[in-house]
Amino acid sequence: MFTPSPRRTRATAGALAAALGLTLAACSDGSSGADPAPADEEVELVLWLQRDEFLPSDSFEAFEAEHENITVRTVTIPAEEQVSSFLLSSAAGDAPDVLMPTTDLWPPLAQEGALYDMTDLLQTWEEEDPEGFANAATGIAFGTAADGVTYGVGMTGAPTWMVYRTDWFADAGIDEPQTYDELLEAARTIQDEHPDMTPFGIVGGRAASPAAKFLTLFYMMGGTQVDGVPQFDSEAGIYLLEYYQTLMREGLASNDTLAWTSDQTRGSFIEGIEGMTMISQNIYPSIEDSLAFGEEWGVLPHLTRDGADRLMTFRAVTALIAGNTEHPYEASLLVRYLAGEEYGLDISMRYQPSLNAAVQENEEYLAQSPWVPELTEYLASAQPLPAHANAAEIYEVIHDMKQEAIGNPDADAAAIARDAQEQMDAIASE
């Protein structure tokens, strides 16, 4: 039913190989870019926001007041277009100074030398602002590539957790599940108790990236990766596919699952017609508007697959400095601000959780987000979602694999995983 795409494999490899030209050009003139010393002139920094919500409430007035020679001009480029638009803009000589793609999509830029190596700038940051530097430690880890070089700083993240209806579970006499098997059993009980409701919501549609939910669940179930390539031809991979197949076969998930995006799953949960699903943490304030945390809904961050090590991963929005910026020091000041406490608190209160340590302990934020203390322990060990340079192509294979399993609940999950793994390995090897 689903077919491999060798063309796509060659395509990205070719594009990236061709992109090496710019890398060499950029590096040959002494960069990773321009001199990282402060400029003694007026500087305009161009910042690419990935959503309008990332514009601070004061539109950078405080930042510009603190740094009088810097003005910030913002352009909103959607998250999924940040990398391709950056490539095109770089080619046209109109690249921004700072961009903010998610962690799984910028490795190709780092690999091809299109980003600024922040090693010296990090040292300067630590010397000038040791407390702010320490608070941004998690963010810095999310801005560090597989080769150990830091190209940016993670600003915010949207970890995805399993949420569930605590009141339904209590009414049905279900203890809080500890494993995914127990969760499946709970879904069966919910189906008996609430036959008109959807026990389990799955994001099965092709319009949603598999990174946020499906891969998070894979690593939480003990999945592993090699050089950023998830190993689905494994116990964890087959378990996940069979898990989805069971949900579909027993009618525990919607018949429309193959068309469901995040909007449908979280909408159904918020509307009170779904028992459990994976939802990103930045959506929790919207849930709270309809349901009371603790009384009507809760989070299950501790679930494990029996006998398996779990790994919490998520994607962060990362502020990266462009390799050809003329003002790397000033750009690094902007990155510091975006990863800092003031901006982090502002955006955490109204949109997405900051990775800044000071924000995560802020009383105002905690009062507004009662679920945070339950998640802190698990967030402490969280890692960036592993990503290969050809992540976009690998995601296409994962889409095919996931949809084949969902659409064919009685098919051999091991065979589906094996076929997909062969395709992913082929993409990674070219």
Next chain:
Amino acid sequence: MTAHLASPGASSTGGTTLPPVPVRRRRRLGPVLGPIIAVLPAVVIVGVFLAYPIGYGLWISLHEVSMFRLATENFVGLANYQALFADPTFRHSLGRTMIFVFGVIVLGMIQSLAFGLVLYHLPQWSRAIRALNLIPFFISSVAVAMIWRFFVQSEGGFTQFLSQSVGQEPISWLASPTLALLVVTVATVWAMAPFSVLLILSGLQTVNSEMYEAAEVDGANAVQRFVHITLPSIRPQIATSLIWLTFQAFNSFGLILALTGGGPGRATEILAVYMYGLGLDQLDLAGSSAVMIIILAFNALFSLLYLKLLPTDEPAQS
């Protein structure tokens, strides 16, 4: 002899023969330069905004491309095209595109003719209703996708309501490969056919009513009048409608991306959606340019076919 044939203006000078050189200049340069100067602005505009991008796309599709410099590297001839046709994903996408385009054309023409006739026969006082026909055409493709998603989703959708009201299980329209392709086809027709209806309506308004009266005197019934008078009379408008629907179907993108994302599986991943993924997700500019040229070639081919089968320069009513 020459001056007499080619220069009617010269013959009005009272029998005086004009010097040969000035006459030749007026006869040759006037008719040649005049039209050239008149159409030059249009040629320049079309050349800059249409021909150049297409030509550049064709050029890119024949080369390896550096995404960073937007520069073509090596000339590879038709290698990008060969790679596309060797890719089963592309071939399947091409097949689905043909089914989709055929569906849009057939359903779109049926709707256009039916709505056009209904609107044409509306009484004078209710003709403002014609404007309502255009509403779907003015809605953005993403909004159309949301409308149709609500309409067909099996949980909370309108079709669920209908199914339950007659005691039937709801149908998972968007989770079935066949039904999802049907839904995107119907949604595309719903959004794009209103303009085609307008074309047909404009054609109907040009048909000479005396022909219908003569046919009635000869005993022709309604179907015969439609087949032998109406259809031949609006042949130019039918050809234009077919071209319009074909273009819209081949280039349909936003609606499908928002409604199904190309799924389930790849059931609704037509060429335009495939091209988007290839170019913007996988950064294969040369490959996506090749797909663009293929889409363009199909559009041109179908247009020529329509114009050949339905010539617009010989109105039937003449």
